Amino acid sequence: MLGIAAAVLFFIAFLVNAADIATNDVFSSTNIMLLGLVALALHIAGIGNGRRVGRR
Template identity: 65%
Template sequence: MLAIAGAVLFVIAFVINAADISTNAIFTPTSLMLLGLALLALHVAGIGSGWSTGRTRRR
């Protein structure tokens, strides 16, 4: 789920950059890209990748 949110942020950053839209300091394409990279890093680390059930191994 975090990877999808990161991809959406990348698309928004690309559109802002491609359309040359002037935004305030918070929503610059660079800050959105960095936020997207942080979300992708969390996804790769296994955080937010899905619910884990308390599976136990039977012998």
């Protein structure tokens, strides 16, 4: 699930950057991209995948 969230955040960052949309410092394309990287890192670490391997 976090992998999908990362892809969405990367796409939003791309749109903000490609369209030259003027945003404030909080919602700049770099900050959105960094949030996507955090979500991707959590996904690769196995957090938020929704599957419980080995547990019943």
